[in-house]
Amino acid sequence: MNQPWNAFCPTLTLALVLTAAAAVAAQDGTEWRSIEAASIAYMQLPGGEAIIELNAEFAPTTVAQFKRLVRDGFYDGLAFYRVVDGFVAQGGDGSDMADPNSEPMLPAEFERPWSGELPFTSVQKPDMFAPETGFIDGFAAGRDMQSRKVWLTHCPGVIAMARNDGSDTGSTDFYIVIGQAPRYLDRNLTIFGRVVSGMDVVYRVIRGPSDANGMIAEGEPSTIIEKIVLAEDVPVAARKDVRVTDTSGAEFGKVLQSRKKRGPPFFHHKPPEVLDVCQIPVATRIGR
Amino acid sequence: MNQPWNAFCPTLTLALVLTAAAAVAAQDGTEWRSIEAASIAYMQLPGGEAIIELNAEFAPTTVAQFKRLVRDGFYDGLAFYRVVDGFVAQGGDGSDMADPNSEPMLPAEFERPWSGELPFTSVQKPDMFAPETGFIDGFAAGRDMQSRKVWLTHCPGVIAMARNDGSDTGSTDFYIVIGQAPRYLDRNLTIFGRVVSGMDVVYRVIRGPSDANGMIAEGEPSTIIEKIVLAEDVPVAARKDVRVTDTSGAEFGKVLQSRKKRGPPFFHHKPPEVLDVCQIPVATRIGR
Numbered sequence: 001m002n003q004p005w006n007a008f009c010p011t012l013t014l015a016l017v018l019t020a021a022a023a024v025a026a027q028d029g030t031e032w033r034s035i036e037a038a039s040i041a042y043m044q045l046p047g048g049e050a051i052i053e054l055n056a057e058f059a060p061t062t063v064a065q066f067k068r069l070v071r072d073g074f075y076d077g078l079a080f081y082r083v084v085d086g087f088v089a090q091g092g093d094g095s096d097m098a099d100p101n102s103e104p105m106l107p108a109e110f111e112r113p114w115s116g117e118l119p120f121t122s123v124q125k126p127d128m129f130a131p132e133t134g135f136i137d138g139f140a141a142g143r144d145m146q147s148r149k150v151w152l153t154h155c156p157g158v159i160a161m162a163r164n165d166g167s168d169t170g171s172t173d174f175y176i177v178i179g180q181a182p183r184y185l186d187r188n189l190t191i192f193g194r195v196v197s198g199m200d201v202v203y204r205v206i207r208g209p210s211d212a213n214g215m216i217a218e219g220e221p222s223t224i225i226e227k228i229v230l231a232e233d234v235p236v237a238a239r240k241d242v243r244v245t246d247t248s249g250a251e252f253g254k255v256l257q258s259r260k261k262r263g264p265p266f267f268h269h270k271p272p273e274v275l276d277v278c279q280i281p282v283a284t285r286i287g288r
Numbered sequence: 289m290n291q292p293w294n295a296f297c298p299t300l301t302l303a304l305v306l307t308a309a310a311a312v313a314a315q316d317g318t319e320w321r322s323i324e325a326a327s328i329a330y331m332q333l334p335g336g337e338a339i340i341e342l343n344a345e346f347a348p349t350t351v352a353q354f355k356r357l358v359r360d361g362f363y364d365g366l367a368f369y370r371v372v373d374g375f376v377a378q379g380g381d382g383s384d385m386a387d388p389n390s391e392p393m394l395p396a397e398f399e400r401p402w403s404g405e406l407p408f409t410s411v412q413k414p415d416m417f418a419p420e421t422g423f424i425d426g427f428a429a430g431r432d433m434q435s436r437k438v439w440l441t442h443c444p445g446v447i448a449m450a451r452n453d454g455s456d457t458g459s460t461d462f463y464i465v466i467g468q469a470p471r472y473l474d475r476n477l478t479i480f481g482r483v484v485s486g487m488d489v490v491y492r493v494i495r496g497p498s499d500a501n502g503m504i505a506e507g508e509p510s511t512i513i514e515k516i517v518l519a520e521d522v523p524v525a526a527r528k529d530v531r532v533t534d535t536s537g538a539e540f541g542k543v544l545q546s547r548k549k550r551g552p553p554f555f556h557h558k559p560p561e562v563l564d565v566c567q568i569p570v571a572t573r574i575g576r
Contacts, residue, residue: 085488086444086569110557128416128562156374156468165553178491180444180469180567184550184559200373203466203491210571262472265453269398269475274416279468281374283498 050198084214092173135247155278338486372502380461423535443566
């Protein structure tokens with residue numbers, strides 16, 4: 001692994017940097033951030049488990065309803081009924097596409113006022129889709145200091161509420177981004193979490209036909225959400241210790257800098273010194 | 289499917305536009321482009337088949353060697369030995385990571401001179417990573433009219449040759465992009481094709497550990513490339529008719545325009561009028 005001829009030297013270097021950071025973290029505890037049980041949901045799919053970090057800072061009402069629905073067993077046995085390869089996997093009871101169910105509709109939580117107390121680590125200014133991008137607690141975010149707004153951005157792995165035309169019409173059905181970041185959806189839908197582990201499992205979800213907007217017809221094979229469980233509802237001893245890179249830490253700042261300044265020996269054409277916030281890995285560590 | 293409250297109206301609309309375009313195509317033949325057999329490879333993986341379009345326009349030497357290796361059965365039975373979730377799945381004999389094999393090294397085919405004869409459909413100018421992006425025969429591309437260069441860009445589904453530090457050190461092992469577009473690799477590696485069908489199959493490839501740069505240790509489970517076959521080597525009657533959206537057609541131009549100008553009733557916050565070239569679907573139709 002330390003051979004200089006590694007096909008992706010820059011990536012390898014980064015991986016080593018991350019490993020070094022982990023060691024540091026073990027000493028001073030600054031590099032990894034433990035996710036509290038109140039913000040974790042385990043989603044059991046046929047291919048394995050996806051772990052979701054919920055974000056009540058940006059979507060308090062949506063997270064509260066999602067947690068209540070999870071506790072009610074609402075999602076258990078329901079399907080990903082609309083899956084567009086390279087875009088989104090949408091799951092739930094389909095009420096979003098047909099007759100509404102009886103669950104309350106949710107107010108839009110598309111953005112929030114900027115607060116200096118949020119641990120915003122700047123990544124790119126300007127970005128093509130936002131005046132500025134950065135990370136807040138591992139979540140990719142956009143920021144506009146002129147209007148003093150901040151929002152979560154649509155990167156792969158993000159989970160958000162589907163809705164109808166009205167901004168306050170989401171209720172139960174959600175989608176997970178499984179393709180190139182559809183950033184044009186930013187500030188138009190409520191992102192309430194992200195998959196921090198098990199995206200490979202999510203990518204196994206059965207796709208719908210692209211000429212039917214990904215809608216899977218009744219009787220056709222689809223992937224079932226076997227169960228969603230909140231970490232809070234699992235005995236403490238059985239909970240997983242989920243840690244993500246502390247994106248406000250100094251080590252992560254160094255990673256951002258090294259990714260921005262790529263050069264020899266691997267790079268023969270110097271890439272522009274810009275970063276796509278959705279292309280920066282935020283590492284996760286799972287323990288017991 | 290025609291309900292106005294569809295959770296992703298704009299996408300739905302696009303799907304309908306594409307469907308309409310298909311109908312047009314059946315009449316005047318302008319909207320779909322048939323891929324010639326000489327540019328098609330079928331990759332058999334445990335989860336199914338991925339169809340690759342090779343691009344000899346941009347990477348003639350690499351495509352020639354890849355086709356020869358495929359005919360030699362070089363890849364059959366080899367593994368995806370380095371798989372980084374959200375980044376790349378790299379396959380081959382591992383020679384790229386260890387002792388080189390005896391296959392010839394390939395000259396860099398990272399970019400080519402701009403030629404007015406290329407059917408370039410402009411998408412975004414400027415783009416964060418290139419002075420301009422666009423499509424050439426369904427492939428996302430970057431263009432710099434100042435240096436008069438054009439290149440294929442690293443979007444999801446792209447297949448490119450891995451290499452060591454030297455620009456001319458690729459030979460056999462390739463990677464497929466399975467995550468958010470790593471655009472910083474543009475003009476530094478030889479993209480020689482793209483998966484036009486079966487990305488869901490590619491996404492099933494077993495990942496390596498993220499703290500080992502995705503390298504799968506010997507003895508650990510990995511996904512095997514069962515077989516790669518060139519369409520040319522299959523009897524004409526057994527070949528698939530693979531068509532992709534004609535990205536130089538008028539209908540595709542309209543799709544680009546509609547994606548750039550999003551608004552009510554679905555969009556409450558108007559997205560910036562920019563397009564990420566890697567986020568624009570190019571549809572594929574498979575027949576017999």
